[in-house]
Amino acid sequence: MTALPVASRKAVRSYARKVVLKHPKQLSLALGLQALTAGCGLVAPWLLGRLVEQVQSGINRVTVMVLLIIVFLLLQAGTLSLANYHTARLTEKVVAELREDFVRDVLRLPLATIESAGVGDLITRSTRDVQALTQAARTNVPSTLVTLTTMVVMLGALLLVGWLMIFPCLLAVPILWPIARWYLSRARDGYLRERASYAKATESLAETINGSRTVESLRLNSWRAQRLREDIGVAYQAERYTLSLRSVFLPVTDTAIAIPTVATIVLGGYFYDHSWVSLAGITAATLYTQQLAGLIDLLLYNQDKLQLAGASVARLLGVSQERTDELRVSAASAEPRRAPAVPSRDIEVKEVCYGYSAGHDVLHDVSFTVREGERIAIVGPSGAGKTTLGRLLAGIDPPRKGSVSRGGVALTDIPRSELRSEIALVTQEYHFFNGSVRDNLLLAKPSASDDELRECLEAVAAWTWVSELGLDTRLGTGTREISPAEAQQVSLARLLLSDPHTLVLDEATSVLNPKVARDLERSLAALLSGRTVISIAHRLHTAHDADRVIVMEKGRIVETGSHQELLAAAGSYAALWTSWQGTGALPSTPGVA
Numbered sequence: 048m049t050a051l052p053v054a055s056r057k058a059v060r061s062y063a064r065k066v067v068l069k070h071p072k073q074l075s076l077a078l079g080l081q082a083l084t085a086g087c088g089l090v091a092p093w094l095l096g097r098l099v100e101q102v103q104s105g106i107n108r109v110t111v112m113v114l115l116i117i118v119f120l121l122l123q124a125g126t127l128s129l130a131n132y133h134t135a136r137l138t139e140k141v142v143a144e145l146r147e148d149f150v151r152d153v154l155r156l157p158l159a160t161i162e163s164a165g166v167g168d169l170i171t172r173s174t175r176d177v178q179a180l181t182q183a184a185r186t187n188v189p190s191t192l193v194t195l196t197t198m199v200v201m202l203g204a205l206l207l208v209g210w211l212m213i214f215p216c217l218l219a220v221p222i223l224w225p226i227a228r229w230y231l232s233r234a235r236d237g238y239l240r241e242r243a244s245y246a247k248a249t250e251s252l253a254e255t256i257n258g259s260r261t262v263e264s265l266r267l268n269s270w271r272a273q274r275l276r277e278d279i280g281v282a283y284q285a286e287r288y289t290l291s292l293r294s295v296f297l298p299v300t301d302t303a304i305a306i307p308t309v310a311t312i313v314l315g316g317y318f319y320d321h322s323w324v325s326l327a328g329i330t331a332a333t334l335y336t337q338q339l340a341g342l343i344d345l346l347l348y349n350q351d352k353l354q355l356a357g358a359s360v361a362r363l364l365g366v367s368q369e370r371t372d373e374l375r376v377s378a379a380s381a382e383p384r385r386a387p388a389v390p391s392r393d394i395e396v397k398e399v400c401y402g403y404s405a406g407h408d409v410l411h412d413v414s415f416t417v418r419e420g421e422r423i424a425i426v427g428p429s430g431a432g433k434t435t436l437g438r439l440l441a442g443i444d445p446p447r448k449g450s451v452s453r454g455g456v457a458l459t460d461i462p463r464s465e466l467r468s469e470i471a472l473v474t475q476e477y478h479f480f481n482g483s484v485r486d487n488l489l490l491a492k493p494s495a496s497d498d499e500l501r502e503c504l505e506a507v508a509a510w511t512w513v514s515e516l517g518l519d520t521r522l523g524t525g526t527r528e529i530s531p532a533e534a535q536q537v538s539l540a541r542l543l544l545s546d547p548h549t550l551v552l553d554e555a556t557s558v559l560n561p562k563v564a565r566d567l568e569r570s571l572a573a574l575l576s577g578r579t580v581i582s583i584a585h586r587l588h589t590a591h592d593a594d595r596v597i598v599m600e601k602g603r604i605v606e607t608g609s610h611q612e613l614l615a616a617a618g619s620y621a622a623l624w625t626s627w628q629g630t631g632a633l634p635s636t637p638g639v640a
């Protein structure tokens with residue numbers, strides 16, 4: 048299993064910069080309002096300082112001062128709510144864009160990449176990581192911006208009330224600086240490990256749920272439970288590590304931020320004794336320093352959450368890197384290729400070898416050409432390599448050796464959007480998305496008319512039940528359940544709508560009962576005229592109807608010809624045919640798992 052990539056710190060930083068600078072007006076407005084709020088917040092401590100000084104020197108203007116303090120506090124509350132409103136608008140917009148980017152990138156991932164990464168990784172990225180990022184963007188990012196702006200304004204004010212009062216604040220720096228460096232150099236990797244361990248546990252869980260029947264029937268419950276316990280154990284250790292980082296970081300910083308307040312009072316008294324700072328200055332500085340301590344505390348707390356969000360961004364951006372890599376590969380390989388004078392839709396399979404693991408090929412030296420408009424049936428016993436060949440013919444996996452190409456270009460080098468509109472693989476894995484039949488069909492062609500939808504549904508023999516229910520009736524979990532055969536029919540109709548010129552059908556009609564399957568294949572055959580169809584045939588009547596039959600055994604092509612020619616040759620195909628006529632099933636390849 049190959050995990051999806053994780054973006055580097057540099058990529059995360061440049062993405063964050065891009066996102067922040069994408070809305071300069073909204074950002075300036077939000078920051079401006081925050082600075083105004085911070086400015087209003089500074090007036091009350093300053094006025095309090097003046098009040099203390101006036102009381103000490105016998106001037107009685109308490110009422111005016113108190114009224115002024117109330118006015119500024121109200122002003123601060125007003126600007127704060129405006130600042131919060133505009134910051135929230137900006138962050139909601141940014142979060143929405145991030146989510147959209149992520150969904151777009153996930154939808155563009157090649158099937159082979161998802162399969163090799165495992166669904167657990169993708170589920171964790173699209174749930175926990177998106178959630179961590181959303182949470183940070185909604186609360187910690189705005190809070191950090193407010194805190195930083197307020198701190199800058201406050202330090203300026205501290206300089207103004209008495210520049211000497213800045214020194215007590217600096218006493219915390221020798222502790223805060225190294226502990227922050229220590230923490231930051233470890234937190235990102237810690238959180239990345241934590242996320243990866245969640246992905247693994249989710250993968251195990253998803254695998255167990257998907258294979259629950261197999262687990263039950265083979266009594267693998269305790270083995271699966273043990274596996275899950277191990278994965279949870281790894282996640283627990285990863286969480287303990289990040290917890291241990293926080294257990295050091297937060298108490299040390301909590302202690303360090305208490306120093307400036309104490310030092311301001313102690314040193315302030317000393318400065319006052321020497322008449323270096325006024326009483327008003329010391330009062331205001333003490334209040335500022337106390338607020339500053341609270342701000343640093345908040346900043347560090349946010350920093351922790353931002354580390355977690357940073358790890359999540361790295362994982363989410365990694366998904367887009369996967370896509371970029373793919374496009375880069377196709378762009379690179381596109382350079383030397385020359386468009387043929389007449390674009391050929393023939394698919395050429397040349398000396399192909401392929402294996403799922405190193406040193407164990409399941410396809411050996413396979414060569415043949417699929418001509419445009421041809422009907423090919425690939426037959427052979429179970430484990431012969433038919434499905435594997437089908438995946439290569441659909442451009443999902445590249446061969447280990449040799450080539451599978453169209454017009455001289457390897458299928459895996461053709462941009463996927465282009466390839467998918469040309470060649471489609473139809474497997475036993477079909478999907479009906481919760482919603483109406485119309486919703487499911489329009490995924491393939493959003494502009495399709497009702498007539499087109501009906502035509503495709505009729506072609507797959509589904510119009511009878513769909514017209515009874517209605518195209519817009521909601522189906523799926525929690526509503527009217529859809530049977531596997533119906534779901535498969537809708538998938539096939541969706542495929543017809545997307546109109547690829549080549550179809551690779553791998554057990555496309557296996558869920559249906561033999562009679563319905565045969566009817567469906569007939570309707571499909573009528574509708575598919577003019578298309579290239581490669582059927583991985585598990586029922587030999589498909590081979591009977593094909594232009595050419597390719598017989599595979601143990602990963603090799605052993606015979607090629609029409610049904611009649613192969614029967615006359617009395618070889619492997621003839622044996623398969625006889626066996627199928629007798630039992631309706633194909634034998635397994637001896638020695639092949």
Ligand SMILES: Nc1ncnc2c1ncn2[C@@H]1O[C@H](COP(=O)(O)OP(=O)(O)OP(=O)(O)O)[C@@H](O)[C@H]1O
Binds near residue numbers: 409429433434435639
């Ligand atoms: N994802 C996989 N990982 C590892 N080995 C695999 C994988 N898929 C298939 N194989 C192996 O590759 C070989 C060819 O399998 P394949 O499914 O292509 O055969 P098939 O002719 O389609 O069989 P069937 O008719 O039973 O579907 C088999 O030995 C199988 O165990």
